[in-house]
Amino acid sequence: MKKDFTKLASDVIKYAGGEKNIQNAWHCVTRLRFNLKDKDAVEMENIKNVKGVMGAQFSGDQFQVIIGNEVEEAYEAVENQLGDTVTSQDTTEANKDNEEGIVSRLMDFISGTFTPAMPAIIGAGLLKGIVSLIQAFNWLPQNGAEFKVLQMISDSAFYFLPFLLAVSAARKLKTNEFLAMSVAGVLLYPTMVNGFNVLSAGKTVATMKLFGVLPMPYLAYSSSVIPILLAVWFLKYVYNWVKNWMPKAVSVMFSPVVTLLIVVPVTLVVLGPLGTYVGGALSGAILWLFKHASLLAGALLGAFYPLMVMTGMHWALMPLGLQIFTSQGFDNFMSPAILAATFAMAGATFAVLFKTKDEEMKQISLSAGISAVLGITEPAMYGVTLKLKKPFIAAMIGGAISGGILNVFHVKAYGMGMPGLIALPGYVSAHDNANFIVAVIASVIAFVIAFVAAWLLGFEEEGSGDFQNETDGGEKQNIQAGTQIKIAAPVSGEAVDVTSLADQTFAGQVMGQTTAIKPSSNEIVAPFDGEITLVAETKHAVGIKSVDGIELLIHLGIDTVELQGKNFISHVKAGDHIAQGDLLMEMDVAAIEKAGYDPVVLSIVTNTADYLDVISTTTSANIVVGDNVAAAIS
Secondary structure, X not given: OOOOOHHHHHHHHHHOOOHHHEEEEEEOOOEXXXXXXXXXXOOHHHHHOOOOOOEEEEEOOEEEEEOOOOHHHHHHHHHHHHHHHHHXXXXXXXXXXXXXXXXXXXXXXXXXHHHHHHHHHHHHHHHHHHHHHHHHHOOOOOOOHHHHHHHHHHHHHHHOHHHHHHHHXXXXXXXOHHHHHHHHHHHOOHHHHHHHHHHHOOOOOOOEXXXXXXXEOOOOOOOOOHHHHHHHHXXXXXXXXXXXXXXXXXXXXXXXXXXXXXXXXXHHHHHHHHHHHHHHHHHHHHHHHHHHOHHHHHHHHHHHHHHHHHHOOHHHHHHHHHHHHHHHOOEOOHHHHHHHHHHHHXXXXXXXXXXXXXXXXXXXXXXXXXXXXXXXXXXXXXXHHHHHOHHHHHHHHHHHHHHHHHHHOOXXXXXXXXXXXXXXXXXXXXXXXXXXXXXXXXXXHHHHHHHHHHHHHOOOOOOOHHHOOEOOOOOEOOOOOOOEEEEEOOOOEEEEOHHHOOOHHHHOOOOOEEEEEEEOOOEEEOOOOEEEEEEOOOOOEEEXXXXXXXXXXXXEOOOHHHHOOOOEEEXXXXXXXXXXXXXXXXXXXXXXXXXXXXOOEEEEEOOHXXXXXXXXXXXXXXXXXXXXXXXXXX
């Protein structure tokens, strides 16, 4: 029976700030990805608590919700609820309004461009590996029709890559994708291809010069990446500019003509050659590094690739990896290191499977481990290793050692695809039998080392160690049904009616039961024993989980995120264990009020739904720090 993701989609949209806050939505193999108008409208903890969500994070200014293997079904539900919202707004312009950094915009653009094209690239890449296997073992006659058809299928996505990227880049930039394909068509027009082939054969050909002055060099644009991305980016602005002044009565006919007459010559004279030379220089520099410092380079990429995935920086490697692969016919830097990181993540996850005593974690580890072996590591990363911390370190250790080995032996990938078990045929070479053998051995080494390291390092099960509430005899204290778990005031001051707050999210207690105090002191202290789960970068909020399981967000002021940390001092960090009364934060109440902000201190029980009820126990308008102000009824 097909799983229903309607509730998950509804909750994700709601806690992401609602439909009006979502400018764009798409997905990759494991994550829902969003461009939002207001990042601060996201209720992160609530999204993380949605059933079916493995985690959530911002990568630059792109909001990501980790779902795992069922992300396509989840996205369908999101898309059904958003409707036209998914493609209703120009995200690039909106990002400018949000003053998004250039690096974040670039990563967002690359991610949004390559993700839709990945099925074709992965399919063709895997088939390239199979073709190499057929060649190595001579399973089919290479002059036969069957082999030629397989070659055409495996080569087409890479040869015509500018067309694929033209479409996805145009969709990402919200410009006309058919005009974008027309520009790609010029780059791959027979005049350009034949001119390059003649020059490659050592013969001469007359240089094309625009107006007899501006040279348009014959370059290899098949399988290229950067030239078409630059061209589509330029096309977007030219097309919008032309449509702005073109009379509406003739715009449909003449705006495309004028746009192409501007974009194509500029692409052939400037953007195409620039993209080709820049891409060649960058890929050359990377290949030089991996050739002359193979052990270090491979180890670093193998170790830190999971961190790059977490931050989205792996997308920066994608254009270079594709350019190197298409220019050489193989990849000897990116794919081998990712293969090492993938099997290392799988090894660490299986170590958790066999070591944990938690039945739920066993089930998660089994599913995530199998996915990792097949090349999809996000469920293992977010659902297991990163959650338990030390297994993640073990995966980095395994990836570093195996990545170094793969690059020392100059292992080459002749196919591109998900870097797991099914990608191994892509390491078969008709001319180098050792290539495949080393790839297999290094994959096993990555798995085994990560497994052993995770086993030896161990990990703390959720709810164990310092997080267990124990009696003097050392036995766990069970909380009986109907028990009231008290929550103390984190600051002295005057009780405030929550419904009177200017912020409707807080006034409506959308995030959970809320207590509001107008502070008379600058010091914010722990309301109970527990662990710090979150300290906002802007220091205006701190999250705590009590030994009894209460998840509390202490929010200092309304809209004070805009102060960017000014007038706040943090005395704790995520992961710190604290006792009731410990100093957590300091806020300059007078300065905050002078700046025009409400300094009200909010205590929000974000997992209110886990209890029968959470009630206010405030009995006086004047509150002293440590007074019981709320209680969760189990």
